[in-house]
Amino acid sequence: MGQAFEISDGTVTISRRAALAGAALLAGALVASASAEALDLPRQKVDLVSPPFVHAHEQATKLGPRIMEFRLWVEEKKIVIDDEGTTLQAMTFNGSVPGPLLVVHEGDYVEVTLANPDTNAMTHNIDFHAAAGASGGADLTLINPGEQVVLRWKATRTGVFAYHCIPGAMTPWHITSGMSGAVMVLPRDGLKDAAGRPLHYDRVYYIGEHDYYVPRDEKGKFKHYDTHGDAYIDTMEVMRKLVPSHVVFNGAVGALTGKNAMPAKVGENVLIVHSQASRDTRPHLVGGFGDYVWETGKFSNPPETNLETWFIRGGSAGAALTRFLQPGIVGYVNHNMIEAFELGATAHFRVEGQWNDDLMTQVKAPEPIVSNVARK
Numbered sequence: 001m002g003q004a005f006e007i008s009d010g011t012v013t014i015s016r017r018a019a020l021a022g023a024a025l026l027a028g029a030l031v032a033s034a035s036a037e038a039l040d041l042p043r044q045k046v047d048l049v050s051p052p053f054v055h056a057h058e059q060a061t062k063l064g065p066r067i068m069e070f071r072l073w074v075e076e077k078k079i080v081i082d083d084e085g086t087t088l089q090a091m092t093f094n095g096s097v098p099g100p101l102l103v104v105h106e107g108d109y110v111e112v113t114l115a116n117p118d119t120n121a122m123t124h125n126i127d128f129h130a131a132a133g134a135s136g137g138a139d140l141t142l143i144n145p146g147e148q149v150v151l152r153w154k155a156t157r158t159g160v161f162a163y164h165c166i167p168g169a170m171t172p173w174h175i176t177s178g179m180s181g182a183v184m185v186l187p188r189d190g191l192k193d194a195a196g197r198p199l200h201y202d203r204v205y206y207i208g209e210h211d212y213y214v215p216r217d218e219k220g221k222f223k224h225y226d227t228h229g230d231a232y233i234d235t236m237e238v239m240r241k242l243v244p245s246h247v248v249f250n251g252a253v254g255a256l257t258g259k260n261a262m263p264a265k266v267g268e269n270v271l272i273v274h275s276q277a278s279r280d281t282r283p284h285l286v287g288g289f290g291d292y293v294w295e296t297g298k299f300s301n302p303p304e305t306n307l308e309t310w311f312i313r314g315g316s317a318g319a320a321l322t323r324f325l326q327p328g329i330v331g332y333v334n335h336n337m338i339e340a341f342e343l344g345a346t347a348h349f350r351v352e353g354q355w356n357d358d359l360m361t362q363v364k365a366p367e368p369i370v371s372n373v374a375r376k
């Protein structure tokens with residue numbers, strides 16, 4: 001509180017206290033320091049949607065760069081994270097774990113209004129891995145409950161990138177309480193294979209993976225807490241041992257399975273964006289392939305093809321394009337099967353369409369072993 005800092009081009013210096021006096025002042029300062037070029041660009045306001053869904057967007061665009069406006073807010077709340085009713089004192093962007101996927105094109109300006117309502121108790125900010133400078137914007141977005149701030153950054157690199165809260169020493173606690181999401185910066189002319197041929201997706205889903213560290217009581221049962229402050233010390237103790245109690249897709253065990261399975265159809269190309277701001281993960285489609293996979297998530301690199309499993313480093317996002325070839329419930333798991341089966345890292349696609357006997361058929365149904373076959 002009270003320290004001075006510089007904004008954007010270094011010509012505008014305001015005190016933290018002045019910024020606290022009014023978000024409008026800070027927003028004004030950022031606009032005042034922007035280049036004339038940026039001010040001349042058309043603006044587009046985007047209504048974000050909760051993952052695994054992704055807001056409407058063009059894959060390739062003939063339009064020139066725009067200022068894309070997004071509204072993110074922080075919500076501290078208790079959420080249920082498994083079917084036993086275990087609770088987590090979660091911290092979220094826009095009420096969901098993960099936060100929403102923001103989609104723009106290379107050369108666009110991402111203008112984010114980040115709000116921290118006074119119903120929250122803690123200070124938060126946001127570090128966009130897709131942005132250059134000031135800790136990905138974190139140094140310019142630290143806000144107390146009751147404040148909002150406006151940040152603008154230019155999308156200079158294509159790919160999928162994580163974003164997360166990074167409020168100093170509290171960072172690991174905020175990230176493992178749910179505060180991460182992803183940005184997708186598409187090339188203006190869309191995705192391409194290694195030979196430069198265009199790739200198109202019929203659907204896109206965003207999966208954010210989180211590791212949770214819920215403390216247990218002396219009987220081994222998960223503990224519940226009334227406030228974030230109550231949970232803090234016990235949770236830090238579990239975190240420091242690096243053994244998660246849960247590893248989940250989209251906030252909770254079962255968030256993307258059963259009735260929450262992601263719909264798709266045979267023949268469709270589905271882009272799966274997957275982020276993990278904390279630990280490494282290894283997505284795998286059960287009975288399917290990553291046809292084109294940007295394992296490190298950056299579209300300026302050629303996609304790998306026909307992968308069985310791919311690796312996403314903690315602190316990054318990756319993208320895989322798959323064409324579903326058979327109908328049914330298709331598992332999408334972290335192929336550390338302990339994490340998939342015991343800790344929750346499992347999702348389902350519900351794929352409709354016609355079964356292709358040529359690709360697979362059960363030649364004979366199960367029957368008693370024929371003795372002369374068994375002896376061989």
Ligand SMILES: [Cu+2]
Nearest residue numbers: 124125165174
């Ligand atoms: Cu935070």
